[in-house]
Structure formats: C-alpha cells, structure tokens
Amino acid sequence: MRERDSHRRHSGRPTRGDERRPFAGKQFGDKTFGKRSGDPRAASRHRRAHDRDGTVVLYGWHTVKAALENPQRRFHRLLATENAVRRLTEDKVPFPIAPALVRPEEIAAIAGAEAVHQGLCAEADPLASPQLEDVVTGGIVVALDQITDPHNFGAILRSAAAFAVTAVVTTERHSPEATGVLAKAASGALEYVPIVTVVNLARALDELRELNTLLVGLDSGGDADLAAMPLYAPVALVIGAEGKGLRHLTRARCDVIARLILPGRITSLNVSNATALALYVASSKLGAPR
Numbered sequence: 001m002r003e004r005d006s007h008r009r010h011s012g013r014p015t016r017g018d019e020r021r022p023f024a025g026k027q028f029g030d031k032t033f034g035k036r037s038g039d040p041r042a043a044s045r046h047r048r049a050h051d052r053d054g055t056v057v058l059y060g061w062h063t064v065k066a067a068l069e070n071p072q073r074r075f076h077r078l079l080a081t082e083n084a085v086r087r088l089t090e091d092k093v094p095f096p097i098a099p100a101l102v103r104p105e106e107i108a109a110i111a112g113a114e115a116v117h118q119g120l121c122a123e124a125d126p127l128a129s130p131q132l133e134d135v136v137t138g139g140i141v142v143a144l145d146q147i148t149d150p151h152n153f154g155a156i157l158r159s160a161a162a163f164a165v166t167a168v169v170t171t172e173r174h175s176p177e178a179t180g181v182l183a184k185a186a187s188g189a190l191e192y193v194p195i196v197t198v199v200n201l202a203r204a205l206d207e208l209r210e211l212n213t214l215l216v217g218l219d220s221g222g223d224a225d226l227a228a229m230p231l232y233a234p235v236a237l238v239i240g241a242e243g244k245g246l247r248h249l250t251r252a253r254c255d256v257i258a259r260l261i262l263p264g265r266i267t268s269l270n271v272s273n274a275t276a277l278a279l280y281v282a283s284s285k286l287g288a289p290r
Contacts, residue, residue, distance in 0.1 A: 058183045059115055060118055063190070075096055126177075126179075127190065129197040145247055205238070226260055227281050227285075237282060
C-alpha cells in the first residue's frame, strides 16, 4: 500500500552470486454479516501502509506474477527458481527487477515450510491506499469490520476481484497486513482491487454516505433478505468478523441490515464464502459493470 522514496528498478537477465542469498522476510499468520445516524462525522483519515507495515512478502505464481505486471509495485528483491524464470519469460511477464536465481528450499526458508511458493518470492513496498472519493464512483464497495484472519481477508479480496468490486475498505488496526498468507490467499487480487485503509470505519461509512452510497450491513439476524431488497449503485456491503459480527457503531451507520437466506440445514457460512455469495447476489441485481 505504499511507496518508499528510495528504490531501485532493474531490468535484464537473472543474476547469481551474492543475490542468491535469501532476504529476511516477515510472516503474518477471525456472525457474518441500523438505522441511519445523524449528521456525518469528519471525513476519515487515510495513511500510507508502510507507516505500519514496512515491506511485504509475496509468494506463489499468481501473486508474484500479478505484482510484476503491476507498474505501481516497487520491488526490493525477487527470488525465483530457474523453472519459474523460464515460465515468466515464456508468458512475457516484465521484470522490473532482476531475479536472483535460487533453489526451492531457499524460498521455503522465507515463505515457510508449508507455503506453496511455486518457485517465486518477492519483497516489495506495500501499495498506496487511495482516498475513498477517488475510487468510489459506482458499483460495489466491500467494507470489512475487523476481519483479522489473513486467509479470510485474502479470499474476500479474491472474490472482490472476481466481481469487479471498486474498493475494499478496512481499518489500520484489527486487520491483517497485505503480505505473506493473505497475499497468497488473494491470488493476485492485491494488484486488482484498491484497498482503502482508514483509521475509523464508522467515519469511513459516513464518508461513503456523503458519496451517495447505500450502506448494507450483512448479518445472519438481519431483517431484510438481500436477494429481495432493492439495491442501487454505489452500494457498500459491510461485513463483520466471524463470531463477533458487526460492531454497534458499524451497525448504526448502515441503512439496512440484510441476511442471506439459505435453503439447507446449515444456515450460516464462513465469512469469505458468505461475502462471495453476497457479491453474487448484489452483482446480479445491479447488472454487469460497464
């Protein structure tokens, strides 16, 4: 989410020697789904993620490939096996930095023994967090209320990319960093979906309302059926953490609290699965984005 003032961009052929040494990486290892409140509060503050995150670790084919194809990414190190470099070259993926050729076990030492790295690992700056008014121009926004599990967060990002979500809103605190496990679970979606990081979610929802956004909280105990209620764009689907659901201040900011009606014996879903289903319902009602 964010840029550093100093970085080097490299191009050319893979290098050996000193660049073979692995870098020190970080590993970051969560009721789903109101009335309108009074006057909106002050606009939410936005910061660059490197104030909190520093560099991020990306591994896995789709994750690293998408990052390499994103001109907004600034890389510090790219580690790759010979087979991975060959695949990237055959797919005509650009190399904004020269890859260091390493053995698979050297990447596993950074990504973790259980990580499916597929011969690729990179260290990069986080992407910059945009302002809400710059990205909320229509369509669907997803606002996450303390989704802390990186697997769930990453899976939600992947669904958001699949349904052409215009932005995902999350808080600086009580949310995982966009690195490691989360980035792998997102499968490249970090590069496709803008992530707006805010200090206070309730204030961010006030700002979304000022942008004429319909705020729909999702909760299994909601009064409205999401599939039956009228929707207009832009609409924000506000998702609470598993177990805790939406917090009081978050619920109070929503225009309506809706639920997903399921026909089977189990009537609740994992938060990432529930979000994907909610996105399908909302997208179907709004029609394909133009």
